[in-house]
Amino acid sequence: MIIKAKWVSLIRDSKYILKDINWSVSTGEHWAILGLNGSGKTSLLNMINGYIFPSKGEMEVLDSTFGASDLRELRKSIGWVSTALQERLYVKESAEEIVMSGKFAMIGLFEEPNKADKDLANHLLERLNCAHLAKRSYESLSQGEKQKVLIARALMSSPRLLILDEPCTGLDIFAKEQLLSMIEGLSQEKSAPTLIYVTHRTEEILPIFNHTLLLRKGEIHSSGKTEEVLTSNNLSNFFEAPILLEKLKGRTWLRLADQ
Numbered sequence: 001m002i003i004k005a006k007w008v009s010l011i012r013d014s015k016y017i018l019k020d021i022n023w024s025v026s027t028g029e030h031w032a033i034l035g036l037n038g039s040g041k042t043s044l045l046n047m048i049n050g051y052i053f054p055s056k057g058e059m060e061v062l063d064s065t066f067g068a069s070d071l072r073e074l075r076k077s078i079g080w081v082s083t084a085l086q087e088r089l090y091v092k093e094s095a096e097e098i099v100m101s102g103k104f105a106m107i108g109l110f111e112e113p114n115k116a117d118k119d120l121a122n123h124l125l126e127r128l129n130c131a132h133l134a135k136r137s138y139e140s141l142s143q144g145e146k147q148k149v150l151i152a153r154a155l156m157s158s159p160r161l162l163i164l165d166e167p168c169t170g171l172d173i174f175a176k177e178q179l180l181s182m183i184e185g186l187s188q189e190k191s192a193p194t195l196i197y198v199t200h201r202t203e204e205i206l207p208i209f210n211h212t213l214l215l216r217k218g219e220i221h222s223s224g225k226t227e228e229v230l231t232s233n234n235l236s237n238f239f240e241a242p243i244l245l246e247k248l249k250g251r252t253w254l255r256l257a258d259q
């Protein structure tokens with residue numbers, strides 16, 4: 001069991017931000033979470049990472065129930081790549097230092113890294129085709145390069161769960177395809193973590209994401225096997241607009257039917 005949410009709700013200012021979320025992620029599954037802006041995706045991720053707690057219901061992540069476990073230890077098992085993280089990094093640090101800081105699942109280096117840390121960081125950069133960027137300052141990297149460095153950073157603590165929160169934001173079509181194919185490669189490795197890919201674009205949902213959750217206005221609209229969730233009927237109902245879809249190489253491209 002990777003995630004188990006039972007009747008989870010989040011209430012702020014007497015308003016439901018998440019409502020009655022029942023969702024399980026098991027080992028061997030990779031999930032996509034699709035939702036429009038404001039649907040509650042970030043709130044759900046913050047809950048998975050233990051930054052916010054459910055107002056109602058129960059959330060178990062990696063066999064730990066919140067409130068009953070050491071969150072710092074839990075966070076080391078969860079890699080989280082998001083734009084919000086980018087804003088909190090020390091951007092003058094080199095790519096290598098940024099990756100090494102992932103060992104502690106914290107921002108910045110709090111302990112002197114040892115040779116093994118350095119070797120692992122460089123190995124991860126190499127795995128993501130970024131070895132040549134190791135000594136470059138993070139702020140000097142392109143958006144696509146930054147995303148890969150953040151993924152390498154997230155892998156530094158060998159997480160069991162890797163959350164990719166809209167990793168293709170700001171990427172051009174080539175950088176985006178390159179990043180997606182890198183994510184695909186990562187999922188095929190023997191020790192690959194469970195992946196959760198958050199997006200509002202269906203075409204980014206690669207075939208490796210065998211399960212999809214559709215989140216709308218804080219509630220689960222539908223969830224299950226990707227091929228059963230990403231259908232024209234279901235998506236038309238989800239978006240409340242007639243949707244035509246085209247499948248290409250296992251990916252789903254959408255068009256509004258009346259345009």
Ligand SMILES: Nc1ncnc2c1ncn2[C@@H]1O[C@H](COP(=O)(O)OP(=O)(O)OP(=O)(O)O)[C@@H](O)[C@H]1O
Nearest residue numbers: 012013017035036037038039040041042043044200
């Ligand atoms: N602490 C809070 N207090 C009040 N409202 C909040 C709080 N946190 C989130 N919200 C509201 O809850 C809703 C869901 O927000 P959330 O950031 O989780 O959505 P999202 O799906 O990640 O959106 P986006 O794709 O735009 O990032 C939004 O309407 C947001 O304004």
